[in-house]
Each structure stands twice: as structure tokens, then as C-alpha cells.
Amino acid sequence: MSVYHEPLTALSESTRSASLAERASRLADTVEKWFGVAFCVYDGDSGALAYAPPGMPRGSVELRGELCKQVAARRKAEAIEEDDGLLTLAIPSIEPDGSSLVAVATFVTAGASNEEKAPSAASILDMDEDSARIWLAKQPFWPADALMRTAQLATEKLTSDQRTNRLRGEVAALSHNISTTYEEISLLYRLTQNLSLAIDDEKLSRIALDWLNVTLPIEGIAALLLPPPNLSSTNREARREPLLLSEGDWSLSLGDVNDLLSAVGASGARRPVVINQLVTTSESWRFPAVRQLIVVSLCEGSRCFGYLIAVNHNAGKELGTIEANLMASVASILGIHCGNSDLYRRRAELLTGIVRALTSAIDAKDPYTCGHSDRVARVAERIAKHLGLDQRTLHTIYLSGLVHDIGKIGINDEVLRKPGPLTPDEFEHIKTHPALGYKILVDLNELDEVLPVVLHHHENWDGKGYPDGLAGEESPLLARIVAVADAFDAMGSDRPYREGMPDGKVDAILRAGAGAQWDPHVIEAFFAVREDIREIARRERDTLDLDMRQWL
Ligand SMILES: [Fe+2]
Ligand SMILES: [Fe+2]
The missing domain is CATH 3.30.450.40 (GAF domain)
Structure with a gap:
């Protein structure tokens, strides 16, 4: 991943903030390389001397400063003093921020002897004649027309360098912006993923x-x-x-x-x-x-x-x-x-609340079977786990167990709580509870997967169950598992008219009913985890273990 870059504004500010002396010194170095002599540099806006190499004769700083302001305004190289084969050249450089610098140096341009030129040089450079002779002896000779042509080229080169630098800055700013935007889009994309x-x-x-x-x-x-x-x-x-x-x-x-x-x-x-x-x-x-x-x-x-x-x-x-x-x-x-x-x-919470309310409603309707729904749910889940069903299906079967008898809400209390054998009519009435349960839950979209289990948990393997008389694998697997868990808990629990059967008897009935009332494969799984189921049946719980996010 690339790293964050300096923003453009900071780059420009750093360029602008380079001191006048630094920029003047850079310009002096550049033109010295081209002309072979040292240059002073003036501020083209104020006329102040911005840079002078140590020991270089400066001439009249005030006069030169004033002339440099005019050269800067005209934006072209000019001779600002000319006398006796000596020419003082001024080369303007316009900076990116619009300010200007002017490089100034005096050249020897005509063939008279240094002795003859010494008085003029002393006057122009504001020094004594001896110093002027020493200075003259070190100067290269530049024909005036060649000097002015070169100065013109130098101005153009400085202008084009400035333009190149400005474009370079714009390219850097653009790349920075593209890079920042790319990084931003890339992060937002990763987050949305x-x-x-x-x-x-x-x-x-x-x-x-x-x-x-x-x-x-x-x-x-x-x-x-x-x-x-x-x-x-x-x-x-x-x-x-x-x-x-x-x-x-x-x-x-x-x-x-x-x-x-x-x-x-x-x-x-x-x-x-x-x-x-x-x-x-x-x-x-x-x-x-x-x-x-x-x-x-x-x-x-x-x-x-x-x-x-x-x-x-x-x-x-x-x-x-x-x-x-x-x-x-x-x-x-x-x-x-x-x-x-x-x-x-919040949706999961709401659904959890609904399922808890439904489970409590069943328990309240038939207090003798209190805890039945939770035990059936846990036993069915344990059998399903042994059968290798996936996590989501385990949640589905647990939830199905909780609400499998919800239809009993619609069964008459006298029938539901009758402490003796039921008449044929009463039994027919009881047999409506799976279909009633289906009707109660059918509008809760989140419980769609639970509906077939609620409707078919009283079907028999031999087709003699209700409500539809489905045989074998016509009844859904989860309903066949809940049927075994339901029968196990019903037989083992105390009822108003009888005590719960001992484990041995319950087991014998389940074994005998394998392949008749119950799916033999499910009965086999039941006995494979019989010890776990015994533990589940023993342990009552205060709160249901619900994670309704599985259904959203
Ligand atoms: Fe039932
Ligand atoms: Fe039941």
C-alpha cells in the first residue's frame, strides 16, 4: 500500500517560503555556469540587493537596483551600463509566484588594453584603479553582440525552466490527487466488501x-x-x-x-x-x-x-x-x-421475544407439560447433531422443538388437561393441534423453515399418523426427529393421570416402534446419544438459549 503524500498546497507553500537569498543564490550559480563570471542578484520588485558573492565588486547598488526594477518590468535581458569596452548586463528571471529577480554582472566587451579600461572599470565598479586592474586581469573577454545574444538565450532558458518547474509541480499535484483519490476509493471499496x-x-x-x-x-x-x-x-x-x-x-x-x-x-x-x-x-x-x-x-x-x-x-x-x-x-x-x-x-430480539412468548403460552396452557417444549427442542437438536446436520439446520430443529405444540393454544382446556383417557371425539380435537400450529405461525416469514415440522410432528413412519398420514421419508426429516424427541419426553414426564415411565420402559417402547411409528434411522441415532439425552432430560432451564439471527 502506498503512503500518504504532502498535499499540493503544502508543496507550493514550501517553494514560496524558500528565502529570497536562497533563490537569488541559486540564480547566481546558474548564470555563472553559463557566462563564466560571478553575478550579483537584485530583487526585481524592490530593487534591493538580494545576493552578492563574497569579494565581488558591486558598483553602485542603488543605481543598479533602480535599473533592475525596469529590466524586471520589461522581462528581457538588457545592458544597463556601457562604457569604454565594459558592459553591465542584467538578466531577469520571473519566479513561479510572479515575483522577479535580476542577475547582474559587468563584462569586458571591447579590445582596448586593461590599462586604458582601468579608470572606467574603477568608476563603474566603485573601486580604486589598482583593484580595477586586478579585476580586469581576471575577466574573460565577451564580444558585445555575442554577449547580448547569449543573454537573450539565457532569459528564454530561465523562462522555459520556470515553466517546466511549474508543470512539474502541477503533475506532482495531479498525481498526488489521483493517488489520494485512489487510496480513498480503495479503502472504501475494501470496507464495503x-x-x-x-x-x-x-x-x-x-x-x-x-x-x-x-x-x-x-x-x-x-x-x-x-x-x-x-x-x-x-x-x-x-x-x-x-x-x-x-x-x-x-x-x-x-x-x-x-x-x-x-x-x-x-x-x-x-x-x-x-x-x-x-x-x-x-x-x-x-x-x-x-x-x-x-x-x-x-x-x-x-x-x-x-x-x-x-x-x-x-x-x-x-x-x-x-x-x-x-x-x-x-x-x-x-x-x-x-x-x-x-x-x-433488534429484529432478532423481536423474533426471540415472539418465540419466548409462544413457548410461555404453551406452558401456561398446559402446566403439566411445563418445560416439554424446551426439552423436546434440546433432545431433537442432539439427535440431529449426531445425524451430521449443519449448524443452521440444528438451529431450525431447536426452534421447531420449541414451538412444535403451539397449536395446543387452540385446544379446549378440559380436553387438554383431562386426567383420564380421551373419547374418540376428544382425540380428534387434539389431533387438530399440528394444523392449528401451522396456521398460527404461517404469517411469520422468518419461521418458514419451522412450519413443516410443526405440521408433521405427529406423522408415523408406517403412514398411520396425522394430519396427512405421510409414510417413511414423505414426512420431513426434521419432523421425524422431533416426533422421536416428543414421544420420549411425553412418555418420561409425569401426567395428571399417570407418573412418567421409567427409562427402561421408554427405551423398550422406542425400540419396538422403530420402523413402525418412528424412523428406524432416527431411533438408532437416539440410542447412540442416549446418555446425553438422559442428561438433557434431567436438566431444567430457566431461560431458553435462542439466537434468532440464524433466521433473519
Ligand atoms: Fe404435538
Ligand atoms: Fe409435544
Whole structure:
């Protein structure tokens, strides 16, 4: 993964902030290479001397400064002094920010002897004649027309170099923008790839933190994940305490983070909060470990699920809009995911509540069979597990066991609680409970997979059961498993008119009924896990073990 680059604004500012003396010195070096003599450099805007090589004769700085301002305005190389075979040349250079510099040097351009030129040179260069002779002796000879032509070319070269530099800067800025945009799209894409509800907000936050820590120019970053708003007390899955995840150099505790959010007014803020050194260097700042800070909230609609908090530029600069925008994009995806997960959890909670209510309603209707639904559910699940059914099917059969007798809600109390044998009519009435159960649940889409089990849990392997007289594998496998679990629990439990049968008798009846009333394969599985089932039957439970997310 590539790393974050300096923003364009910072590049331009660094160019502009190079001192006038540095830029003047660079220009002097450049033209010295072309002409073979040292140059002074003037500020073309103010006329001030910006750079002079040590020991170089300067002439009249004031006069030259004034002339340089005119050369800078006309933007072309000119001779600003000419006398006795000496020519003072001024070459303008227009900087990217529009300011100008002018390089100035005096040349020997005509063939008279140095002795003859010495007085003029002394006057032009503002020195005594002896020094002028020494200076003249070191100068190369430049014919005036060749000098002016070269100066013209030099100006054009400086102009074209400046244009090249400007274009280079634009290309760098463009690549930076493309690179930043690519990285942003790439992260958002990766996050959206992980938006499945199977991935929890903690895992998605870790992916985002890992990426942001590498990509942003920061020392550390954290996510504070809060318990979902309006969390019901019965929910056992959702986060109940705030969770602080961090990447990079992070030293703040959960308490520090809460104080920090309050101090900068970020609690519940909808927009990114950016704090820089103007604030963090003030005396009232209480967090010495934080020099720069960005906080964005993880929101969905009006609900806040937490915060992303980045601290300290890794090169001691300020954090700004670019970093805040990137964090805000990531935060909005995390916020939406938290919101969706919360909605999903609420639906699961609602469905769990419905199933608990239905199970309680059956138990309340027939107190003698209290706990029957839960035991049938667990025994059926144990048999199904032995048969190698997958996890989702195990959940389905557990839920089916819980609600298999829901139709008994519609059976008359006198019949249901009758402490003796039933009349044929009463038995016919009881036999309507699978179809009644089906009717009760049919509009709950989430329980679609449970319906066939509710409807067929009283079918027999030999086709003599009800309601449809299905034989063998015509009845669904899950219904055949629940049928065995149901019979096992019914025979073993106490009833108003009889005590529960001892295990030995129950086992004998089940063995005898294999291939007649019950699926022999299921009976075989039942006995394979008989010890586990004995334990399940012994253990009463206060709460049902429900995870309704399997059905959403
Ligand atoms: Fe039943
Ligand atoms: Fe039952």
C-alpha cells in the first residue's frame, strides 16, 4: 500500500517560503555556469540587493537596483551600463509566484588594453584603479553582440525552466490527487466488501483503523465503540460497555478519551472536529500527549455509535481538511454498518421475544407439560447433531422443538388437561393441534423453515399418523426427529393421570416402534446419544438459549 503524500498546497507553500537569498543564490550559480563570471542578484520588485558573492565588486547598488526594477518590468535581458569596452548586463528571471529577480554582472566587451579600461572599470565598479586592474586581469573577454545574444538565450532558458518547474509541480499535484483519490476509493471499496452483517462492528473498525494508520500522516488512531442506543436489558449479544480499539502510537485510556471528547466539544458532534497547535499549546490544554487531533463520529441518522480519533501529525505539521474528509468518509461507512447491525439485532430480539412468548403460552396452557417444549427442542437438536446436520439446520430443529405444540393454544382446556383417557371425539380435537400450529405461525416469514415440522410432528413412519398420514421419508426429516424427541419426553414426564415411565420402559417402547411409528434411522441415532439425552432430560432451564439471527 502506498503512503500518504504532502498535499499540493503544502508543496507550493514550501517553494514560496524558500528565502529570497536562497533563490537569488541559486540564480547566481546558474548564470555563472553559463557566462563564466560571478553575478550579483537584485530583487526585481524592490530593487534591493538580494545576493552578492563574497569579494565581488558591486558598483553602485542603488543605481543598479533602480535599473533592475525596469529590466524586471520589461522581462528581457538588457545592458544597463556601457562604457569604454565594459558592459553591465542584467538578466531577469520571473519566479513561479510572479515575483522577479535580476542577475547582474559587468563584462569586458571591447579590445582596448586593461590599462586604458582601468579608470572606467574603477568608476563603474566603485573601486580604486589598482583593484580595477586586478579585476580586469581576471575577466574573460565577451564580444558585445555575442554577449547580448547569449543573454537573450539565457532569459528564454530561465523562462522555459520556470515553466517546466511549474508543470512539474502541477503533475506532482495531479498525481498526488489521483493517488489520494485512489487510496480513498480503495479503502472504501475494501470496507464495503466487508459490510456483511456477519462481520461485527469491532472487526470492521479494526480493518479501517489499520488502513487509516498507514495512510494518514498520523502517529496513532483509535475507534471508540459505544453500546448501541436504546439497548434492551434482555439482549445478551450486543455490546454493553464502551470499547476502545487503537492502532499506532496510542497512549490514551478510555477515561482520557471521554475527557478529550468533552473538552473539544466532540461528544455527539455531527461534523469533524479538527484541533491544532493553536489550541494544544495553550496553557488550558490538559492532554500533553495530544498535539494535533481529528475526531469524527460514527453516526447513522440521529444515532451515534462511537468515534474515530486520530492524533498527532507524524512530521509535527498540522492535520487538516484532507485528513478529516478521509476519516469522515470511513466513519460514515462504519456508522451505516453499526446502524444496520443494530437494526438486525433488534429484529432478532423481536423474533426471540415472539418465540419466548409462544413457548410461555404453551406452558401456561398446559402446566403439566411445563418445560416439554424446551426439552423436546434440546433432545431433537442432539439427535440431529449426531445425524451430521449443519449448524443452521440444528438451529431450525431447536426452534421447531420449541414451538412444535403451539397449536395446543387452540385446544379446549378440559380436553387438554383431562386426567383420564380421551373419547374418540376428544382425540380428534387434539389431533387438530399440528394444523392449528401451522396456521398460527404461517404469517411469520422468518419461521418458514419451522412450519413443516410443526405440521408433521405427529406423522408415523408406517403412514398411520396425522394430519396427512405421510409414510417413511414423505414426512420431513426434521419432523421425524422431533416426533422421536416428543414421544420420549411425553412418555418420561409425569401426567395428571399417570407418573412418567421409567427409562427402561421408554427405551423398550422406542425400540419396538422403530420402523413402525418412528424412523428406524432416527431411533438408532437416539440410542447412540442416549446418555446425553438422559442428561438433557434431567436438566431444567430457566431461560431458553435462542439466537434468532440464524433466521433473519
Ligand atoms: Fe404435538
Ligand atoms: Fe409435544
